[in-house]
Amino acid sequence: MKKLFLLLSIIVSLQTLAIDFPIKTTTLPNGLKVIVCEKSTSPMVQMEVWYRVGSKDEWDGVRGMAHMFEHMMFRGSKKYSGEGDVYIHEMEKLGASINAYTTFDRTVYWQELPKENIEKVFDMEADRMENLILDQKVLDTEREVVGEELRLGENNWYNRMGSERYKHLYPAQHPYKVDVIGNLDEITAYTTKQCQDFYDKFYSPNNAYLVIVGDVKAEQIFEFANKYFGPIKNNCL
Secondary structure (H helix, E strand, C coil), X not given: CHHHHHHXXXXXXXXXXXXXXXXXXXXXXXXXXXXXXXXXXXXXXXXXXXXXXXXXXXXXXXXXXXXXXXXXXXXXECCCCCCCCHHHHHHHHCCCEEEEEECCXXXXXEEEEEHHHHHHHHHHHHHHHHXXXXXXXXXXXXXXXXXXXXXXXXXXXXXXXXXXXXXXXXXXXXXXXXXXXXXXXXXXXXXXXXXXXXXXXXXXXXXXXXXXXECCCHHHHHHHHHHHXXXXXXXXX
């Protein structure tokens, strides 16, 4: 009984120490939803852009396109261009850790960085939302990377088993039937027009969420959002 009382007292103590961090939201006129959690316990800030597009939104001929864009979005934009993974190199200069992931339902780009550099990342994220460079060179390079990733997965029995399970879990026409990484024969046949059409359809402010957590003030974040994302037209169908 004493142990039970001790456990309960510890739980109560932890509850009293818990901090309720303020969460504030706004939606820009172009449809971008902005969510800010003011958490002043660290000088670092986590910034994420969530696009409501994943493998479930693909169709025959472009299977794996959502995941492909996860790669191509790091290659460069109108304002931030160059060789290689431009966005990774530029954000690392700001002290940021950066990555992305794709699921059936979403594609998410995130970075954790010192709070004093957050405005620069707003500019970068906005530019690749609106002005991503989609040319044949970028396409050829990144589909080779994705193709190799797929081949390596097929050569690993555990990964192959994970991918094959979707064929047995879902009926023929279910959007989750095909694994997120897609089909190699389709990936190697993508055209730049198909990529541009996919980008224009899904990479738009009204199809995205901007999430910020860290030692920031929501009012300033909303100002940055309006300044950099506000002028972007709503192109999502």
